[in-house]
Amino acid sequence: MNVLMLGWEFPPNISGGLGTACEGIVKGLSAYNDVHVIFVVPKSTGYENSSNFQLIDAENVASTGNVIFTEYQSSNYRTIEISSRLLPYDTPEDFSKQKHFSNDKTESDIETDQSGLTSRTQNFHFTGKYGPDLFQEINNYALIVKIIAEHNQFEIIHVHDWLTFPAGIAARQISGKPLLVHVHSTDFDRSGGKVNPTIYSIEKQGFEQADNIIAVSNRIKKRIVSDYGISSKKITTVYNAINPKTGSNNQVKRKFNEKVVTFLGRITIQKGPEYFIEVARLVIQRMKNVRFVMAGNGDLMNKMVDLSAKYGISNKFHFTGFLKGKEIEEMLAMSDIVIMPSVSEPFGIVPLEAMQAKIPVIISLQSGVSELIRNVIKTDFWDINAMADAIHAIVSHNPLSKVMAREGNEEVNKFNWEQSAGHIRNIYLNTV
Amino acid sequence: MKNILLCFQVHHPFHFQTFRFLDIGTNKSYFDDLRIEREINEAATNYYLPVNDFLLKLIKKNKGKLKLAFYISGTAIDQFLMYEPEVLASFRQLADTGHVEFLGGTSSHSLISLTNRKDELVNQLADFQAKINYLFGKKPTVFVNSDLIYSDLIGKDVADSGYKAMITNGSRKTLIWRSSNYVYSNCIQPKMHVYFRNEMISDEFTNILNCQNSDVKDTSANNFISILRNLNQDEPLLNIYLDYKALGGFGIEKKEKFIQSFISHINRMANIDFKLPSEIAEIFGPVAEINANEPICWLNNFHSYYYPGNELQMEAIHQLYMIKEMIDSVDDINLQKDWQYLQTSDHVHLMDDQHPAYFSSNISNCIYKSKYDAFINFMNILDDFRMKILEEIEAKEKRKVGSQRIGKGKKETTPHHLSNKLHTDE
Numbered sequence: 001m002n003v004l005m006l007g008w009e010f011p012p013n014i015s016g017g018l019g020t021a022c023e024g025i026v027k028g029l030s031a032y033n034d035v036h037v038i039f040v041v042p043k044s045t046g047y048e049n050s051s052n053f054q055l056i057d058a059e060n061v062a063s064t065g066n067v068i069f070t071e072y073q074s075s076n077y078r079t080i081e082i083s084s085r086l087l088p089y090d091t092p093e094d095f096s097k098q099k100h101f102s103n104d105k106t107e108s109d110i111e112t113d114q115s116g117l118t119s120r121t122q123n124f125h126f127t128g129k130y131g132p133d134l135f136q137e138i139n140n141y142a143l144i145v146k147i148i149a150e151h152n153q154f155e156i157i158h159v160h161d162w163l164t165f166p167a168g169i170a171a172r173q174i175s176g177k178p179l180l181v182h183v184h185s186t187d188f189d190r191s192g193g194k195v196n197p198t199i200y201s202i203e204k205q206g207f208e209q210a211d212n213i214i215a216v217s218n219r220i221k222k223r224i225v226s227d228y229g230i231s232s233k234k235i236t237t238v239y240n241a242i243n244p245k246t247g248s249n250n251q252v253k254r255k256f257n258e259k260v261v262t263f264l265g266r267i268t269i270q271k272g273p274e275y276f277i278e279v280a281r282l283v284i285q286r287m288k289n290v291r292f293v294m295a296g297n298g299d300l301m302n303k304m305v306d307l308s309a310k311y312g313i314s315n316k317f318h319f320t321g322f323l324k325g326k327e328i329e330e331m332l333a334m335s336d337i338v339i340m341p342s343v344s345e346p347f348g349i350v351p352l353e354a355m356q357a358k359i360p361v362i363i364s365l366q367s368g369v370s371e372l373i374r375n376v377i378k379t380d381f382w383d384i385n386a387m388a389d390a391i392h393a394i395v396s397h398n399p400l401s402k403v404m405a406r407e408g409n410e411e412v413n414k415f416n417w418e419q420s421a422g423h424i425r426n427i428y429l430n431t432v
Numbered sequence: 433m434k435n436i437l438l439c440f441q442v443h444h445p446f447h448f449q450t451f452r453f454l455d456i457g458t459n460k461s462y463f464d465d466l467r468i469e470r471e472i473n474e475a476a477t478n479y480y481l482p483v484n485d486f487l488l489k490l491i492k493k494n495k496g497k498l499k500l501a502f503y504i505s506g507t508a509i510d511q512f513l514m515y516e517p518e519v520l521a522s523f524r525q526l527a528d529t530g531h532v533e534f535l536g537g538t539s540s541h542s543l544i545s546l547t548n549r550k551d552e553l554v555n556q557l558a559d560f561q562a563k564i565n566y567l568f569g570k571k572p573t574v575f576v577n578s579d580l581i582y583s584d585l586i587g588k589d590v591a592d593s594g595y596k597a598m599i600t601n602g603s604r605k606t607l608i609w610r611s612s613n614y615v616y617s618n619c620i621q622p623k624m625h626v627y628f629r630n631e632m633i634s635d636e637f638t639n640i641l642n643c644q645n646s647d648v649k650d651t652s653a654n655n656f657i658s659i660l661r662n663l664n665q666d667e668p669l670l671n672i673y674l675d676y677k678a679l680g681g682f683g684i685e686k687k688e689k690f691i692q693s694f695i696s697h698i699n700r701m702a703n704i705d706f707k708l709p710s711e712i713a714e715i716f717g718p719v720a721e722i723n724a725n726e727p728i729c730w731l732n733n734f735h736s737y738y739y740p741g742n743e744l745q746m747e748a749i750h751q752l753y754m755i756k757e758m759i760d761s762v763d764d765i766n767l768q769k770d771w772q773y774l775q776t777s778d779h780v781h782l783m784d785d786q787h788p789a790y791f792s793s794n795i796s797n798c799i800y801k802s803k804y805d806a807f808i809n810f811m812n813i814l815d816d817f818r819m820k821i822l823e824e825i826e827a828k829e830k831r832k833v834g835s836q837r838i839g840k841g842k843k844e845t846t847p848h849h850l851s852n853k854l855h856t857d858e
Contacts, residue, residue, distance in 0.1 A: 282454065365801075374785060377804050385452045392453040393808040399747040400807055 001428060002036045002154040003029075004171060006145060006164040010041045017349045018184050021216070021240050022160055025182075028241070028421025035425055038152055040167075042141055135198065142167040149175050155432050156180055158424075162187070162199055165206030172209065178431045181210035183220050185346040188227060192269035192343060204228050212431045214238050214424065216347040217368025238423045239372050241415045242352040258291045258316075259395045262335040264328065264350050265342075267298030272341035272364065272381045277304060279341070281311045282388040290316070290395055295331050297322035332357040336401070337394055341381045342367050351376060355412035360404035362390045375408040435669055435707040435715075436698065437627065439599065440676040441576070442480075443505040443541055444472060445778035450799050451809055456816045462770060464799075469515050476516040479680030484522035486688050490695065491529050497699050499706040500526070501533045502676070503576040505541040506560055507776055509567070520567060527568040533708040534564050536572035536595060542775035545577055545586045546727065547753045557593040574598065574709040578777045580629065580673075580730040582606075584723065587618035587626060595624070597713045599673060601730035602628035606722065613667035617718035625718055627709065629673040629730060633659070638732075641678040641687050653690055657697050665703060668716055675732055731781065734788060744783045744807045751814055758821045767824060770817060782806035 009019035145167035158180045159168035172179040187199045213235040215221040263276045280292040308317040338354035345367035364381035379386035449464035512519045526532040539556040565571040575598040582600030602612030612628035643649040783806045789798040800806045
């Protein structure tokens, strides 16, 4: 079976969990010989590492005008890269701020459409203008995907999150093949409740047009049912996974004698950073041997720096800025506790990474991953007393931290992407 | 001749409420008094009062042919005294028939027997014996450990406290190929007799009582009677030990009907009788010694060989009984009560992932989401308790010093004021 898969990022060019999840799914599916994946990803020129996208050996690169088709052949999946400036976690407002991306490429994209490749754009219309650049880009992406859809054989279209929905719908219309929508987050989760109406309508349209929907947790499934009015019958939950750790555990020099409690993630309203600071304040007031690290970047970062200063805990509260790859591993190796107080987390891969690193984990009940794992401490995101309590207990009672680290590690080692991909494959078979 | 022991266990722990480390030193209560009171009220209305009434009539009707035994835990007794004294009165009425026996136990359904603190074990057993004697007019001679925990060493220690026999679970781990329907003796102290709960029959009995489908219930009740008929008559004992709660609650009329028919069937059969546990001890000698190196136990729908438990449980028990030395020098009644209620085994059971509470659909009944929460709450409470004890000991010391100074004629604050001041300073 050939799958046309549309995504927005692919490692190492990632800004969040979406790219990692896509990689996991694609690699997990490669374990099944009867599934071929054609992965289409917009080439994100804004990234420093874009030239390093040699994760997969490039066999042939066909470039036509401004559209670059990069076809990779590795075991049984291909990746096709399209030049694009999209970052999956940008809001339209952020996007339009990036002035160096002008509109000029839009035209040439469409030119490409007109030249060489067979085009049927006239049969296909997007309803109205989306306005800001981001939505323009989504349109362009959809047009290009349409061309790809015409030139490739596939039996199912599998798309990841709202940015790819219009393209998925276009591909469905032109090919008549079923559309599978994979939901890693909704705008309710990303925006902390302040939903962008345009994004909402794109999401809703995607859900409605989809023949089947995969949600990364029951939490997301419920959301799609209750807030988008979609029948739960066509939604299946498939949890994300994590691949077993390869490579050596590098020894990192600990910089502090105190215990280190780490928040690892984007500093945005979705991740609940202010609750982390409140917890830190409670603990620092009563315990001398604990330090807190907020590792990541985001629009609330400055606010959080201000808040930690206001509470007078700056001497024990540290910010690292954006971390990637190896830095994340080093940060985990330095940590004694990892905490994820997310207000609304569709899944949440960080706890699984921490469990792999044998670190006790505290997570909010408002996360999808809390449905899946047992050997962590779960609290409500707003319950700063409970989180402070858990930190105190893990720091104070050695047997507790030992058992959590060991049993958490055993638990997470049972997960792998092949299992999740197996569920996805079954959904393919049921959909086609 | 076959003898049936019909025993019911009554137990209610003092449930904890959420106790954060931020609560340490704030004088917050450890126990969820509202929940405790609500549960005991409901249990009295739906279980104890109607069922005891039914049992009393049944015993009178059968004129000595029906005999029953009860184990009522120390914490359950205290909760009845506090909230539902009527329940104790109804048990006393049962005791007065002469056909009902009350079994011995630890003072608060505690895990003391799992530690090596024999002195405390002896104290707890003696306290409980006195309590049962006071309430029901007879000193118990057969012992039931919390959750039926038994091992060779525990059996010996209990014998040293003056008991002749004890009941434990017929766990396959200990019996292996042996039948539970004989009297055995402890392998260290042969004078101690051991009766094993017949797991299969007790569980089946409970299942029939709790069965909601009346057709299934009738067929399984008939099957059950035929099982009883075909029991090996050479085996002298049949120990049916179950949770009292199986008798009451939803569908109570049908349950009563089943009990009634069960008893009349037994009474119609030749060579089969109800006996009290203490009577068995006088009639039968043990057939063999039994070895139980590691403790066995009985926890409904949970474990049959559970102890010494996982790392968290062992640590919790270890930390709990570290306080033992300190508590001995404290006279404060409230602290002593807390000390008793902290030891109840239920708190430790919840530090296990497999505990039924974590699979129950009725989530509101459990304040914990995992064994880790249970451990953390327990340790916070222990921290607070330890602090209170230390304060009390310090205050006591100062009172002593103070009174000596007064004796020497120096005018100082009175001990009473001093201790009050200490508390407010903290």
